[in-house]
Structures are given as structure tokens and as C-alpha cells.
Amino acid sequence: MTPAPLSSPGLFPERPAPLEEACAAGPRDAAALMAFALSRRLEGDGRPVLMTATRAWLGEHGRPYGPGLPGTSLILAPVNTAAEALWTLEQALRSGAVSLALGAVDAATLTQTRRLDFAAKQGGCVGLVLPRGLDGLSAARRRWRISTLASAIDPDDARAPGAARLTAELVRGRGERAGAWMLEQDDETHRLRLADRLADSGLAAIGHAGAPSGLAA
Amino acid sequence: MRARRPASPPDPALDPKNPFALILKNSRGAAVIHALNPAARAVGLRRGQPQADALAMIPHLICKPADPEADARALTALAVWAERWSPSVSVDPATEGLEGLFLDVTGAAHLFGGEAALLAQIRDRLAGAGARARAAMGPTPGAAWALARWGEAEGGECIADEENARGLLSPLPVEALRIDDRTLTQARRFGLKRIGDLYPMPRAGLARRFRDGDGVGLVQRLDQALGFAGEALTPVRPPPKYRAWQAWMEPVGDIEGVEARLADLTADLSAPLVRDGQGAKALTLTGFRSDGRTTSLSVRMGRPGRDSAVWLRLFREAGLGRLELGFGLDAMMLTADEVEAMTAWQGALESEAEAKQAESLAALIDRLTARLGEDRVLTAEPADSWLPERAERWRPALGRSPAAAEGDARRPILLLDPPEPVEAMAELPDGAPVRFTWRRLSRRVTRSDGPERLSPEWWRPRPDGRQTRTRDYYRVEDEAGARYWLFREGLYGREYSGAAEERAPSWWMHGVLP
Numbered sequence: 061m062t063p064a065p066l067s068s069p070g071l072f073p074e075r076p077a078p079l080e081e082a083c084a085a086g087p088r089d090a091a092a093l094m095a096f097a098l099s100r101r102l103e104g105d106g107r108p109v110l111m112t113a114t115r116a117w118l119g120e121h122g123r124p125y126g127p128g129l130p131g132t133s134l135i136l137a138p139v140n141t142a143a144e145a146l147w148t149l150e151q152a153l154r155s156g157a158v159s160l161a162l163g164a165v166d167a168a169t170l171t172q173t174r175r176l177d178f179a180a181k182q183g184g185c186v187g188l189v190l191p192r193g194l195d196g197l198s199a200a201r202r203r204w205r206i207s208t209l210a211s212a213i214d215p216d217d218a219r220a221p222g223a224a225r226l227t228a229e230l231v232r233g234r235g236e237r238a239g240a241w242m243l244e245q246d247d248e249t250h251r252l253r254l255a256d257r258l259a260d261s262g263l264a265a266i267g268h269a270g271a272p273s274g275l276a277a
Numbered sequence: 278m279r280a281r282r283p284a285s286p287p288d289p290a291l292d293p294k295n296p297f298a299l300i301l302k303n304s305r306g307a308a309v310i311h312a313l314n315p316a317a318r319a320v321g322l323r324r325g326q327p328q329a330d331a332l333a334m335i336p337h338l339i340c341k342p343a344d345p346e347a348d349a350r351a352l353t354a355l356a357v358w359a360e361r362w363s364p365s366v367s368v369d370p371a372t373e374g375l376e377g378l379f380l381d382v383t384g385a386a387h388l389f390g391g392e393a394a395l396l397a398q399i400r401d402r403l404a405g406a407g408a409r410a411r412a413a414m415g416p417t418p419g420a421a422w423a424l425a426r427w428g429e430a431e432g433g434e435c436i437a438d439e440e441n442a443r444g445l446l447s448p449l450p451v452e453a454l455r456i457d458d459r460t461l462t463q464a465r466r467f468g469l470k471r472i473g474d475l476y477p478m479p480r481a482g483l484a485r486r487f488r489d490g491d492g493v494g495l496v497q498r499l500d501q502a503l504g505f506a507g508e509a510l511t512p513v514r515p516p517p518k519y520r521a522w523q524a525w526m527e528p529v530g531d532i533e534g535v536e537a538r539l540a541d542l543t544a545d546l547s548a549p550l551v552r553d554g555q556g557a558k559a560l561t562l563t564g565f566r567s568d569g570r571t572t573s574l575s576v577r578m579g580r581p582g583r584d585s586a587v588w589l590r591l592f593r594e595a596g597l598g599r600l601e602l603g604f605g606l607d608a609m610m611l612t613a614d615e616v617e618a619m620t621a622w623q624g625a626l627e628s629e630a631e632a633k634q635a636e637s638l639a640a641l642i643d644r645l646t647a648r649l650g651e652d653r654v655l656t657a658e659p660a661d662s663w664l665p666e667r668a669e670r671w672r673p674a675l676g677r678s679p680a681a682a683e684g685d686a687r688r689p690i691l692l693l694d695p696p697e698p699v700e701a702m703a704e705l706p707d708g709a710p711v712r713f714t715w716r717r718l719s720r721r722v723t724r725s726d727g728p729e730r731l732s733p734e735w736w737r738p739r740p741d742g743r744q745t746r747t748r749d750y751y752r753v754e755d756e757a758g759a760r761y762w763l764f765r766e767g768l769y770g771r772e773y774s775g776a777a778e779e780r781a782p783s784w785w786m787h788g789v790l791p
Contacts, residue, residue, distance in 0.1 A: 135654065148649070157637040211724070220724055221726055
């Protein structure tokens with residue numbers, strides 16, 4: 061399920077809101093979701109990232125892996141229940157000690173997300189809830205749907221996966237236009253940035269043909 | 278000073294007027310009386326008597342099997358409970374059947390209204406908790422031991438000090454010196470019945486005659502009782518340097534009441550720490566129940582602190598509701614189990630903003646740890662290993678500062694540990710896969726990169742005893758654009774030649790890449 065061509069988006073809201081929500085479009089998009097989630101913090105913010113998830117979530121998707129998370133110091137809180145995860149998120153956000161607090165929490169209610177939003181504003185942190193879907197009500201300022209994309213072309217080896225790419229679809233934003241953006245991981249800084257518009261042709265080519273070697277030149 | 282436990286555990290179902298005995302098999306396999314109640318003692322039974330003899334004398338004697346291990350456990354629990362009177366309580370290990378507790382109350386008696394009042398309180402509290410006890414106070418453990426068991430003053434308090442200890446001990450039987458049976462028999466043979474009989478004896482002769490035996494010699498025991506020789510006691514819990522203590526008349530049976538009083542205790546404990554420039558890294562709250570049990574709750578901190586409000590909050594997170602209050606607590610004690618100088622923490626950090634940031638992070642980790650437990654607030658520590666799953670170790674974040682790992686875009690963002698088996702098809706036996714099935718979904722590989730060969734760590738044998746094998750890692754992308762980290766375990770040719778007893782190389786999914 062490839063999202064519609066990245067249609068007429070406005071400016072990509074690079075600056076994170078206090079509380080956002082992001083979900084993976086499908087089971088294959090967990091890694092893209094994780095990469096997107098970790099990018100929702102201010103550049104140069106040296107505070108650590110806290111992640112809380114139930115053991116079931118960690119068992120299903122795997123655990124965050126330090127060597128794959130450059131420049132991120134991570135505190136992981138494996139919890140048993142969603143209530144514990146929400147409590148942990150709120151504590152972390154309110155303390156102001158972390159740059160970003162991620163919580164793989166399903167079915168947080170409107171009241172609970174309001175609490176988180178308030179705590180994030182109070183502590184000056186970014187909170188990101190990772191639910192399974194975006195059906196319920198939420199106080200999150202932005203709600204994203206993330207899906208993975210074929211990678212950019214590696215200039216050295218056309219047969220190898222290149223820089224990681226993903227689509228971030230803003231499903232709902234408060235006072236913002238919905239839209240979708242293609243993001244690409246920077247090899248040097250490992251941060252996500254807007255992909256080069258010129259790359260679109262390459263993307264289309266990869267999507268249709270199995271051998272993109274001719275287009276790589 | 279010591280309090281003595283009754284010979285048998287109190288059982289309300291049994292009338293104290295009925296003779297009752299606990300039976301234990303001795304080393305020769307014969308059932309003998311291990312402990313007995315006053316009624317049984319009154320009709321002429323004694324410890325060590327064979328059960329058959331006892332039953333012949335008293336046919337209606339109630340016998341029950343003894344459980345020395347449970348007795349020891351109960352005695353240790355009682356020792357912790359007795360910390361309400363002294364920070365240093367030890368269990369008397371030496372004499373079976375004459376067990377007791379030693380409380381070092383040096384300099385503490387005035388807190389309870391004097392020595393006599395303290396002894397009375399100990400006896401009353403123990404009686405209230407269902408334990409009949411005798412208590413006495415002496416200048417040495419030996420003197421207190423003797424007076425508590427053989428002291429005459431049943432009604433009054435048996436209190437000895439340096440001056441009158443010699444006189445008070447003099448009429449007591451020699452067994453009050455904690456000597457073994459052999460020494461006792463020998464002493465009786467010499468006509469030495471009372472401790473006073475020993476006073477005029479020449480020490481050299483006494484020492485020569487009573488030097489052997491398994492236990493401590495007679496002369497040394499005498500010296501220990503009279504204070505000529507020292508005696509070290511091992512407390513059940515190391516006495517804390519900082520402790521705050523509060524007791525009240527009416528038992529507190531609800532958590533709110535405990536919390537309100539805990540606020541006072543934290544303030545009391547914080548003051549001496551501030552005075553000494555110390556901070557606590559671990560605290561234990563011990564509640565003393567009126568039924569002779571204790572209940573406790575501990576919190577730990579990553580860095581030393583002395584802010585009573587923070588402590589109170591940590592205890593709340595740790596769950597004051599986990600305290601088992603029973604019929605109520607009549608005293609509470611807060612101890613600093615681990616103490617560290619505060620100054621060491623202040624110079625270590627550079628700017629004020631950084632220091633504040635580090636402090637709020639430590640406070641957050643403390644709070645999460647108090648509620649969730651130490652093993653559920655983790656941070657990764659890089660480890661020295663080639664194997665990806667061993668390259669980092671998740672450790673309790675308490676007391677550590679999380680550090681960023683050195684990153685590599687070719688490593689997965691989510692690692693599956695343990696790796697999951699996949700069915701893969703490759704064009705060449707040792708080539709990259711072209712198609713694979715993972716979690717029952719078949720995927721076509723559009724692009725791949727590899728192999729990245731990781732040699733086995735031959736010095737670390739696998740738990741199942743099989744040989745560790747080479748891994749060839751591939752980064753692959755499927756037709757939907759998802760990226761995976763796969764590896765083939767084992768090499769064709771070298772580690773697998775097709776022989777039946779060898780395992781064919783197999784494919785595993787180890788993680789997903791963004």
C-alpha cells in the first residue's frame with residue numbers, strides 16, 4: 061500500500077509539537093515508525109530518550125538496538141500494562157529530563173492524552189504515543205501514519221539498499237493542512253530530512269522495475 | 278541485656294495448664310524432648326528426656342514435632358522487631374533450647390525512661406505479641422545471659438551494673454556461664470555448683486582443668502561474664518549510622534496515617550545527614566507491628582540525596598500499600614542503609630544547567646525505579662563482543678547515566694532477540710537470498726547488501742554445547758520497501774560438508790532496519 065504521490069504538501073512541520081501520535085501503516089513499517097519517532101526531537105538536544113513499551117510489544121517488534129540508534133542515549137522501561145506505560149510517560153514528560161518520551165501504548169483515552177499533553181508542555185519535552193491505529197480520540201497535536209518506502213539509490217552499489225526512505229503522512233494536525241512527505245535518512249547525521257525532489261523519479265523507477273541500475277547513473 | 282523466648286511457640290488452642298512438649302530426634306535417632314512448657318516442667322519432665330520415658334511418667338503429655346529451622350527463622354524475625362529498642366540486635370546462636378536475643382542498649386535506656394522501664398516495656402511488648410520472655414540487663418552479654426535465665430528477681434527487674442554484677446552472679450548455678458555439658462559435669466564433680474564457688478579458685482588451675490572441650494573454656498566464660506574479656510556479637514542487620522525513629526501509643530492501621538508519620542521521619546533523618554554533609558542512596562522503612570512482626574519497604578536512589586520531600590515521593594511510588602500493617606504499627610523506623618558524601622557529586626559536573634539536567638534525570642530514574650522495579654528501568658551499556666545481540670547489555674539505569682552508542686546505519690533499529698528462523702532461497706548456496714518467508718509471509722528481495730561476516734566467538738561455548746558457527750549478515754529490501762537484517766548461520770564447505778551429523782546452514786531474521 062503505497063501512499064498517494066506526495067501531493068502538494070505544505071511545509072513539513074519539522075518542529076515537534078508537545079504531544080504527537082504516530083502509527084505504522086502496516087506490519088512491515090515498524091522500523092520506519094521507530095526511525096520517524098526518534099527524529100521527533102530538536103536537533104542538538106542532548107537529553108536522553110525514554111521509551112516505554114509492554115513486554116508484548118517488545119517481543120513482537122524487537123527491542124531498540126543501541127548501535128542502530130546513533131547519537132541517542134536511551135532509557136528503556138519495559139512494563140506490563142498500558143497503565144504503567146502511561147504513568148511512565150507522564151513522569152518522564154513532566155520531569156523535563158528527557159528530550160523525547162516514546163510510549164507504545166494502545167487505546168489511550170482522550171483524558172489520558174490530555175494529561176500527557178499537559179505534562180509535555182510543563183516539562184518542555186516531546187511526547188510521542190505509538191498506538192496501533194489512529195481510530196480513537198486523542199489530544200495529540202499531530203497524528204501521523206508512517207509507511208516505509210524503497211530506499212534511495214546507493215551511488216556505489218545499485219543492488220544494495222541505499223539511504224532509508226519513508227513516507228510520513230500527517231493525517232490530522234491542529235491548525236495544519238494534512239499532507240504527506242517523503243523523508244530520507246541522512247548517512248552522516250542519521251537524521252531524517254526531506255528527500256530531494258529529484259529523487260522522485262528514482263523512486264518511481266524502483267517501484268516499477270526490478271533493475272534500477274540503468275537509472276542510477 | 279537479653280530477652281528470652283519461651284520454650285514453645287504460643288498456641289492459644291493449648292491450655293497452658295496442660296503439660297506440652299516438642300519432640301525432636303537426637304543424633305542417635307531417639308525421640309527426645311526438645312522443649313516443654315512450664316506445666317510439663319512442673320510435673321518433673323526435662324529437656325533431653327526420651328519421649329517414651331516422659332509418656333510413661335505423664336501419659337496425657339501433649340507431644341508435637343519440633344521444627345528448629347522455623348524456630349530460627351522466627352527468632353531472627355523477632356530480632357528485627359526488637360530493633361525498636363536498639364539498633365544492634367543479635368541472635369544468641371550458641372545454646373539450643375536456651376535461645377535468646379542480645380540487645381545492645383548502651384546509651385539507649387534513657388530514651389525509654391530508664392533501665393527498669395525499658396525492661397518492663399520489653400517484657401510487656403513481647404507478652405502482647407504472644408511471646409513469654411524473661412529479660413535482664415547486665416554490663417556484659419555473659420552476665421545478662423545468666424541473669425535472664427537464672428536471675429532470682431522474678432517480680433522486680435534484674436539489672437546488674439559493673440559494681441554489683443559479681444555479687445548478683447555469685448549465687449547462680451555454673452551452667453549460667455554458657456558452658457557445654459562436659460564442662461558442666463566436670464565442674465559438678467569438683468563440687469563447683471555456683472558461680473561464686475569459682476571466685477576463690479586459682480585461675481591457673483581452673484584454666485588447666487577446664488581448658489579442653491569443644492566450646493569456649495570455663496575461665497573465658499567467667500571472664501566474659503565479669504567483663505575481664507571482651508565478646509563480639511554479630512547483629513542480625515548491620516546497625517545503620519543514620520536512623521530516625523518514632524513510636525506512638527495507639528497503633529496506626531491505615532496507610533494515610535503511616536504516610537503522615539513518614540513525613541516526620543524523613544525530616545528527622547534528613548537533618549543529621551545535612552549536618553554531616555552526607556546523602557543517602559538507599560533507605561529502608563521498617564514498621565513494627567504490635568504482634569511482634571515487622572514489615573519493611575526499601576527505596577534506592579542513583580545518587581545520594583537528603584531531600585525529605587523526594588524521599589517521601591519515592592516511598593509513595595514504591596507503594597506504601599505494600600506494607601503489611603496487620604492490626605497496626607506502633608512504631609516506625611527509617612534508616613539510611615547506604616550513605617555517601619554529597620560533596621563528591623557537586624564538583625563533578627561543569628555547568629549549572631548541566632548539573633540541574635543530570636539531577637532531574639537521576640530523580641526521574643529513581644522515581645521510575647521505585648514504582649516499576651530496578652530491572653524494568655534500563656539503559657544500554659556497550660559490551661565487548663562481535664555478536665550483535667551481545668554488543669550491548671541492558672542494565673538497571675539506577676546510578677548510571679545513559680550514554681549514546683556509536684551508531685552504524687547498517688545496524689537494525691529494532692533487534693529481535695533471540696533471532697527468528699526464516700526460510701530463505703538463495704541463487705547460490707553462499708549467496709544473498711532472493712526470496713524468504715518470515716512470520717508466514719513470503720517476501721521477494723529486490724536489493725541486498727552483504728555478506729558481512731561475523732566470526733564465531735569460539736571462546737564462548739554455546740549453552741547447548743554445540744559449536745558456534747560463522748554468521749553471514751545481509752541487509753535486504755523487499756518489494757514493499759521494508760528492510761531487514763538477515764543472517765545465514767554456518768558456512769557451506771567448511772562448517773558443513775553435507776555429512777548427516779552436521780547441521781545445514783540456516784537462515785535467521787535478526788532485526789529490521791528503517
